[in-house]
Amino acid sequence: MTESLTVRYLGGPTAVLETGGLRLLVDPTFDAAGGHPVGDRVLTKTMDAVAGPDEVGPVDAVLLSHDQHPDNLDDGGRAYVARAPLTLSTRAAADRLGGTVRALPAWEHAELARPGGGVLRITGVPARHGPDGTEHLTGPVTGFVLTGDGLPTTYVSGDNASLDVVREIAERFAPFDVALLFAGAARTPLVDGELTLGSAGAAEAAAILGARQVVPLHFEGWAHFSQGRDTLAGAFAGFSGGFHLLDPGQRVTV
Template sequence: MSITITLIGGPTALIEIDGFRLLTDPTFDAPGFYQLPHVKLQKLDGPAMTVDAIGEVDAVLLSHDQHSDNLDNAGRDFLARAKRVLTTEAGAKRLGAPAEGFAPWATTELQGKNGRSIKVTATPARHGPAGIEPLAGDVIGFVLSSDHQPPVYVSGDTVWFDGVAEVARRFKCGLVLPFAGAAQTRGPFHLTMDTNDTIETARAFPEALIIPLHTDG
């Protein structure tokens, strides 16, 4: 596979694939406390790369905008530097241009300078147990498809559920990046994949290399 993954911290990774440079959920703030509507987060580690070191990207793959551990202050500033920002429909309305909103299974295409293109498919995600949607808000993942290598799946903030299983049925992925930190706030449940969820995901994609994101910091 002609692909490089640079882990930057939290849910943020730089994916260089087939001549394209894509950044997942940008978080570049320094360690500290950050207030969400219902909980206070403490960021423990800073990013492995600065915003300036990232350079130009073809698109930001933003799973959701409403939680600062997936899009912090510096990450919001970074969005203006991206050629395209792909996110949820609700998130695109909140963020405005250049954000573009996608429902699960909607697709778009990125065009490269080398004449190549890459197809991006939004995938279902559920940010916690069934029924959590009114509280947690909309989230999507992404599948990257090209003619030159197996698809790449970025789960976004989700637990293992039928939507992830459906991604596995539709795409024979060669690389899977699950958001696997077992995030937990006030309830006796997790909001992102725990170990068991990640194992189920790996079983669903038996030919894929698994690189967990959003597991620390």
């Protein structure tokens, strides 16, 4: 019998995952709404955080898609990572953040011991943060796949805009029990094109992955998202699996 996965959506890319007796935090962002400089640009957060670090409490690991953009790791998130027991991310993030941040290259894995025995395996998987050829502008990003005996096979996309990358991941791991898809069709003047999957792309990704359950993340709360709740609901109207468009603070067990 496969155990469940509980997802609590905290807004933006941030979510608490509970499975196999372990707690994980995805892309911690805790700051209030306002402007966040990125070089000579400013990303504008439009929603306050719905939970702070104290309410989230301790976790066994942080899954950090990347550290170079404040919509994925803001000041409050950096403070949280600094005291977390383990953060898995890109090599660049590990070099910049130091401490307990560990690089998890694509197709390599880390294992967390489960309280009741066994392990949760976390595999780093590719992600492409924008159209082909823009990696030098957007920087490295990673996604994650969670597996383990009796646990739901789960994909956490990170800021990935490439369906070719999704196909590559599906070839190794599909079908998926759960897909957490970053899906706001982010756009900035830095790049001509979408920096993350749009709603239709997220629906296509779910089909490629053979996902039974989908929980969108990172589709609201920032001004640079070009799509959101309405377009996601429309794109997944014909989805045959479970589609969970959560409100900030809401949780679902799948």
